[in-house]
Amino acid sequence: MSLLFTPPPVDGRVPPAPAPQQAPHVVRDDAEAIEIAHRLAAVFAEDAAVRERERRLPWAELETFSASGLWGITVPREYGGAGVSNTTLAEVIAIISAADGSLGQIPQNHFYALEVLRVGGTASQKAFFYARALAGERFGNALAEIGHKDFRRRTRLTQDGDGFRIDGKKFYCTGALYAHWIPTLVVAEDAGREVTWLAFVPRTAAGVTVTDDWDGFGQRVTGSGSVSFDNVRVEADWVVPFLASFERPTTIGPVAQLMHAAIDLGIGRGALAATLPFLRDHARPWIDARVERATDDPLTLHHLGEVHVRLRAAEALVRHAGRITDAAQQAPDERTVAEASVAVAAARALTTTASLLAGTRLFELGGTSATLDNRGLDRFWRNARTHTLHDPVRWKYHAVGNFHLNHTLPPRHGAI
Structure with missing residues (x-):
């Protein structure tokens, strides 16, 4: 890929990304989106550890990602996109995140902006910005502000x-x-x-x-x-x-949080996928002299089984939350949106613990060899620990418990 796609920073200030060199592929449907995601993930995984270790910004990878058409998959069909389900959106993000957690997170705010546009934009605004997304233009974000105790926005x-x-x-x-x-x-x-x-x-x-x-x-x-x-x-x-988009029931919050759950799910999957060949290929001393190989150690098998079960459970909750969010998008009201928020909160809670567990077990089962910098295996735990702090998981459990015990609907905002 040409250095055209690696703008050099000047005192930390980064020049704009170049305009797309060609129109991206237009994804036809959910199945094609999943197939493309798997194909890209195989490529992105190759140098993920190097990018993370050297902090090599993924300009070339993002150009490939954009050109694949995946950044346009939520554009509604009436505007020329695939209009994929939220379940498919989450799975695409999880697949990419398993290969590279950063690449899985970068488009999250792009899709978030498209959802805000879907809910609150005029027909002409939708036509304009959906066309820009389908043309390969990426939307970032500048939402958060820090340094103010009252949490009011100053922009x-x-x-x-x-x-x-x-x-x-x-x-x-x-x-x-x-x-x-x-x-x-x-x-x-x-x-x-x-x-x-x-x-x-x-x-x-x-x-x-x-x-x-x-x-x-x-x-x-x-x-x-x-x-x-x-x-x-x-x-x-x-x-x-x-703000008006949250004064009535909409799926902006559930869609945003579903993508965050998918990022954590993907990172956990990546950690487990890295653990298996590492244990098969690398010997380590065992406390029990009767055990000759890691693959025969009962405690190792127990821990791997636990990670697998938790990730599969998290995966099931993410898919369930996607289906509930799809239903809420079709018929948004107080109850359906609340059910989507609660379902996504449950998924977020379990993907948090499952991804952290997967990264931790990679260290525990791999031993000191797993921490060597040239292997880059530490990135799974670091990425999960960093991303799961995006918003407090303790409030997810609170929302779920309050809904089921007291029938209290969760608040409507982007963090639930």
Whole structure:
């Protein structure tokens, strides 16, 4: 792949991604999406450990990923996409995440933005941005802000003739570094109250600065750094209602959280897949002298069986949550959306513990050899530990328990 796809950072500031060189493949249906994901995962897995160890940003891999058409699979059929189910979306993300957890997470906010657009966008906004997605353009994010104890957003949207201007700073901007558009949450005054919007900002717009300052010990090449907006001009048609989308029952929250569950599920699968050949091919001393091989050790078999069972259970919950979310998208109301949120919360709870267990068992069963840096096996635990902290899993259990015991519907927001 040409160095055209590896923009060099300047003081941490990263130039925009180049425009797509050709129109991507258009995925026909769910089955093709799964088949393409498996094919890409086999390629992405080859250098995943090197990318993670050297923090080599995956520009070339993302171009291949985009060209495959997978970034357009949630575009509804009436707009030219495959309109795949949420179950398929989750499985695609899990497949890619098993090969490379960072590559599995990077498109999460892209699909999130498309779901916000589906729920709150006008017909003309959908037609425009869906076409951009099908043309291979990537949407990142600039949602979170840090440093404020009141948790209020400071990024402002102000009127500027027939458009708007944006000023503010964001962090944890996964995908923004590689994006062509950076959807960002902004607040504006409307009839005496603050209203939140999602503004789609071109990455090349004057005043946009993306800084590669993400230094987490896991998910190291997600590029989840910071973005600043300095008097950035956006068109009125690029601004979509956000808070209003949560004032009624919608599946924005469940879809977002389902993708996070899929990322953790995939990382866990990857850890288990790495454990099996490692144990078959590498000897280690055993406490019980009667056991000659790792494959004969009863405790090893017990631990592997436990990981397998937990991952299969997590997989079943993710698929169940996908089906419930699909149903809620077709008929959204207070009850169906709440059921989707609770089902996804259960999946998130189990994928968290299952992925962490899989990474931990890889260390325990592989011994010291599994920790050698040149093997890169530590990335599974580091990636799972980092990503599972995205939002507190303890509140997932709370939501599930409160729903089943007290019939209390969970709140509507992007973290449940």
